[in-house]
Each structure stands twice: as C-alpha cells, then as structure tokens.
Amino acid sequence: MEQSEYIRVVNTYGNTVYRIAFSYCRNASNSEDIVQNVYIKLFQTKTEFTDEEHMRKWLIRVAANEAKNLCTSFWKRKMVPLEDSHENLLLWSEKEECSKLYNAVMGLPDKYRVVTYLYYYEDYAVKEIAEILKLRETTVQTQLMRAREKLKMKLKEDWKDE
C-alpha cells in the first residue's frame, strides 16, 4: 500500500476503527492500541480489497476481533482500569440526552454494544452486521432487540419505540 493511500485510510477510517474498539473496551488507551494493531495488520494482509466497502468491512471485522482478544479476555478484564472510559463524558454535559445515551449504551453487555454501534451509527443492516461479525442473522436480531429493550428501560421517553 502506498504511503499516501495508507494515510488516507487512516484518516478516513481511524475513528470508525476506534469506535468499534471503544465499544468493546470502553477506554481510550486500549482502544488506541487496538487501532494500531489493526493498521499494522493492514500492512501485513495479503487481502486484495475489491472496493472501498470491502476494506471498511475488513477493518471493522479485524477491529472487533482485536478488541475481543484484548478487552474481553479474563486477564484484561482484571488488569484494565475503566476510569478513563468516562473522561469524554465530561465534554458532553451540555447535552443531557447524549450523556444519558452514552451511559446507557456503555452499560450494555459487550456483545450488544458493537451490534448497536454498527446498526445505529454505521447504518449497517442486520444481514451485513452478521457477515462482518460472523454471527447468524438471528443472533444479531436477538442482540439488537435485547439492546433496544435495555435502552428503552433506561432511557424511557428519550429512546423511541421502533
């Protein structure tokens, strides 16, 4: 990959990869480590990307795998402090709805957070999420449904019925 292309991919998808990592890890330092790992893997991969979307999905899948490895392992659960997960929240205090949603989403179980992120933020359909995360469509649907129920319970009128 040419340097200019690499920089473009970092600039274009860096925050997408970071948010996937953050959805699992809930802290900035681990998420940044994961982003680094993902881009190192991009150097190393022999995958020939057919188009931009192929690369985007590859980055998301690798980010999810890396994040699961790093942040959901028993060892890491014990070792990683979560306090820096809330540092950003201070910046949002001007908008209560956002703070509430952030807290509600971050309170969801690991596996629900990434599914909701891909659905609500990245606008992926259930089928695409299933492909990216290598899950069954019904699993994704169930996780989304349970995540919505939990968000509704916590956010009440701030979360619309779907």
Place this chain on the structure above:
Amino acid sequence: MSNKKLYKETFDKITMSEEAFERIRSLEGENKKNRENYFKYAGIVVAAMAAIFISSNTISYAGTGEPLVDMKEYVEKISIFINGKKADESDVKRYVDENGTEHIEMQVAEGDQKGEVHITTDMDSLEKNNLSVETNIDEKGNTNIEISDFPWKVEKKEGKVYLNVKDGKKILDITKDIEDGKAEGKVQVDGKLYKYCVEDFGEEQSIEVKVIE
C-alpha cells in the same frame, strides 16, 4: 430526534486523539517505540494461549504470535525448543489472513524430529493431542516457544477410561462421560483451571485442553 440521529450525535464525540492518529500515520515508517510496545503486548498474548495439532509424522503446532511489524527482526527473535533442545528453523512464513489473524509457519528440526510449526493469534486456539507448547519472553525480549510431550493422556484399564492429567498429577475417571464418545469438564491443577475435551475414536483419542484462568 430519532434514535439513529441521537446515537450518531452522541458517538460522533468519541474520537481518537490527534496524538494517536499521528502515531498510527507514522507506523509505516520505522517507529521503534511502537515496535517495542507491540512486542510487550504480544508477549502477554503469547503466554496466554497455545495450541497444537499433530498428525502422523508431521508436527504442526499452533500457538500465538506477536503482531508483525518488521518480519525479519521478529523472525530472528523467535526460537523454538523441542523437549528442551533448540530446534533448527527454516522456511519461515508470516502473514495475516482475511480475518486479521496472524500466522507464522516454519519448518523445524530437532534431532530426528522434523516438522512444521504453525503459530497463530487465533483466540480459539487449543492445546491438542500429543504435544504441549509454552511460550515465554526472556529479558532481552526474545520469544521462546517450548514444545514438549503433551502431559495429558487417556488410559483404558479394566473397562474404565481415565484422563491422566499432567503426568499423573490428577487421574480423572471419565468412563461415564465418554460413553457417548466425548467427555468434557474442568480440572484445577498447578494453580490453573483447565477445560478439557476428550473424544474417543476407538483406538485413538483426541484431547483438547484450554487454560481458563
């Protein structure tokens, strides 16, 4: 405001620091600091997982490797030991697959033993069959992968089936569990909790072991 709009507005604010962006943009260059950091992190991953697959005369092991930055440099830093003796390594191949899993494949020889080593960062890797793999990082940052005879065995005596754990440290009677061809369970030994899965194929058995905690 719709749920999607609120979600996007909220998560738009989660962004990576400019410092981190800069660091990642510079990864393509020779950033030694990054490489050192990765190696330390990788050591933890390496130590946490190991897997082995063996068939007939071919030895193939799967354990875990570290992220790849400079292939030549890291290849030089990995040593394979078989039953305590350093093995000769050749034809080292390293790559990242479609799923982002890293692989290191190499030919090894130690005395009369020749085989093929396959190390992967796949989290689902398991120790399996007749060999065991342990990895450690020495004080110089070198990765040593030590391979030895697998200390778990299935023994059949007087109509009973036993799982011999770590050269006799524990003997589990799995006769009933394996009646349907497969016995699974957990056992605590040497301060670690292991999950095992034994499959009976008649004359041969497969043993898979994974450290849980």
